[in-house]
Amino acid sequence: MAYKIIVSQCTACGACEFECPNAAISTKRGNYVINAALCTECEGHFPAAQCAAVCPVPDTCVKV
């Protein structure tokens, strides 16, 4: 029940952090990471996971 970010593909634009309704995304040593404990896959907030919907690189914010 969570999303993760494939670091090797991430451009570190930060759009996902901006859109996440759970504040589950933050930077660790320059890389964006999703805190699985906080991620709800946006259920109850929005019809689709916001990080995956806004991410400019395909298959970079993916379901664990």
Added chain:
Amino acid sequence: MAQIITLESLLAPAAPPTSSAASGCTASACGSSQAPSGMDPAVWERVKDHPCYAEEAHHYFARMHVAVAPACNIQCNYCNRKYDCANESRPGVVSEKLTPDQAVRKVVAVANAVPQLSVLGVAGPGDAVYDWRHTRETFERVQAAIPDLRLCLSTNGLALPDHVEAIAAMGVDHVTITINFIDPEIGARIHPWIFFNHQRHTGVEAARILHERQMLGLEMLVARGILAKVNSVMIPGINDEHLAEVNRVVTQKGAFLHNIMPLISDPAHGTAFGLFGQRGPTPAELKALQDRLAGGANLMRHCRQCRADAVGLLGEDRGQEFNLDQLPAEAAYDPAARATYRDLVAETRGEHAAHRDAARDDVAAMDAPAVLVAVATRGGGRINEHFGHAKEFQVYEVSPEGIRFTAHRRVEQYCQGGWGEDATLEGVLATLAGIACVLVAKIGDCPRQSLEDAGIAASQDHAYDWIESGIAAWYAQRYRSTVRLTA
């Protein structure tokens, strides 16, 4: 590294003034505006030191971009967010993303080192308005440090209506919207998706939403008196014909300036268009479209499609000199150099305007064809660069109608310090195709001969003269026999 024009070089001796410029009143002496003909003096006050908004200003003033807003809310087929290369010069490309704190340090360092600096822009990668938190913080802090620096931003327009009030309240006077289409069917071929209202939209529906938001944003800017520039990427076979419609609509909605830029497309860039083999327009195709649209919103023809972290006069990029690791940890802004430079420009500009008017009168008396003249300049509005040192030539069209800047053409620097590379010269010759004459501060015998063999005249007779005066003098000499005999 490109050499920026110094205060001293602006004071370089000018050639003796030509004909009527020597007598009569100058624009500044009469107390009237130095604005180019047809421009409202009040608008001129707002654009005269913005190199992108006023062609005349780009001879004197420099801009810098800071990449503080990397998040974007749309995808464009000419953009690939994964790539970044220090050797590439094109919009959206940047070497290092900055936090607002780092950006302020960089702006202060540049303002202390580059007295020509007049504008700070946030122009990607990403969208300055969607990523508004970062843009706002940067602007607020820069404004506190350097109050007279103009703030400028560019956006795809999707988030613009949400932030126009904040933009206006902050005193941002120049906003650029990239508008590539009016018809959503065409838009869908350029922008595959958008992220809006917490959803990803695709296809024609996405393009329709984007279009509506762009139009609303443009109207809101114009209603608040903010100068709106519209950038359009010209994509042959997709929107090239359609840009006439874009021009018509944005003109009618009150856009101040329309900048049609050629698509930059290469498979190595990894963009959808690049991989698909979509070509960009040729310089001739671009100019033909621009000429066809003359009469609508003012067309910007001096765009260099600079990198999103460019620093310096248009056409040069000193960005690499101001990378983070080269910046002092703490630096105080010293306004002295910029103030001195501004005073100097105010003075020389009146003189330049008078000479420009005189040159216009001189060519108006001719009965000669329209020809293209290439000029080597380091800025300051003068013919003051050596042929071999030029990294670009500014192309002017001269005819009895007047002397008009039409484009710049980039070349590889020919001179390698005492010697020149023949292969490079070949490239320069190809780039100068269609040019009647090249006006330079100095040129060697060998390249001059090669130019002449290619049917291009080269002259250093007008070295250090004002660009327009030099062009008019060369034109009068070249077509001497065709001066109209008027009473």
